[in-house]
Amino acid sequence: MKIALLGYGKMGKMIEQIALSRGHEIVLKVDANDKEYDIALADVAIDFSIPTSAFNNITNCFKNNVPVISGTTGWLDQYKEAVDICSANNGAFIYASNFSLGVNVFFQLNEYLAKLMKNLSQYNVSMEEIHHTQKLDAPSGTAITLAEGIINNTSLSGWKLDKADANEVPIVAKRIVNVPGTHTVSYQSEVDSIDITHTAHNREGFALGAVIAAEWIIGKHGVFSMKDVLNIG
Structure with a gap:
């Protein structure tokens, strides 16, 4: 080829x-x-x-x-x-x-979890992504895809970097030297938290x-x- x-x-x-x-x-x-x-x-x-x-x-x-x-x-x-x-x-x-093959499996896991959490209003969803300092965009395209997967399967209407409204997914973007990419989706209530994470070890x-x-x-x-x-x- x-x-x-x-x-x-x-x-x-x-x-x-x-x-x-x-x-x-x-x-x-x-x-x-x-x-x-x-x-x-x-x-x-x-x-x-x-x-x-x-x-x-x-x-x-x-x-x-x-x-x-x-x-x-x-x-x-x-x-x-x-x-x-x-x-x-x-x-x-x-x-x-x-x-990444693993990230695309993670996308599916994220959508499935969003469907499970849809009617559990006591949980608030948020996201954190960490990348290397040379990454030009924030949030990452991967984080946006994850946010869209949540939005499409819940009643939330959008996402926002850092502080978000009640009907939006808040995304925190961090830039640290030599980090290929880490994405965490969190559902938090007063009594517990559910987190799913994908961590890339290299490119x-x-x-x-x-x-x-x-x-x-x-x-x-x-x-x-x-x-x-x-x-x-």
């Missing part, structure tokens, strides 16, 4: 290592300043770029019949437009806030999941998620 890496930072380099170890070839390494490149050289593109580049990277793939996997956050105000362009070009697309899990998604999407058309890749949910 010939892979284009759209974004060649720490994640791009880790994806390169994983892809090569699984017998794939890297045919393009595109940084933010690279404007001219032939995406058609690739069988599939993996986008871990920056928010200002992601939309153009992704839609360029659609227009050149190259399926694309994206883990870039901070551009999702243009997500629907990207999906429309994907459909118009009969393309293939997976966006995930987190490609390798994110990279492996992205490569597995790229392997899976070859030959397909449509907009998919990691639930489809892992056949869960």
Whole structure:
């Protein structure tokens, strides 16, 4: 499989290592300043770029019949437009806030727990996420996905960073050196607490999941998620 890496930072380099170890070839390494490149050289593109580049990277793939996997956050105000362009070009697309296989199981666990807690009004839900100091967005895309999983399965109407209203999920975002990512969802009452936590030990899990998604999407058309890749949910 010939892979284009759209974004060649720490994640791009880790994806390169994983892809090569699984017998794939890297045919393009595109940084933010690279404007001219032939995406058609690739069988599939993996986008871990920056928010200002992601939309153009992704839609360029659609227009050149190259399926694309994206883990870039901070551009999702243009997500629907990207999906429309994907459909118009009969393309293939997976966006995930987190490609870690364990995190995607955690997403399902979070939704199931939210359903169980829905009618237990004595519990208040909150979330904490911790990442390395180089992470640009807060809260993390993973935290937002977790919050949406709670909102979609309860009567809560939104989320907010730090102090939230009674009908919102409060998210605390911390930035600490050399922390790949920790997410904790807590339900607290006066008598007890229920916590679920996912702790990443390194970035390798994110990279492996992205490569597995790229392997899976070859030959397909449509907009998919990691639930489809892992056949869960």
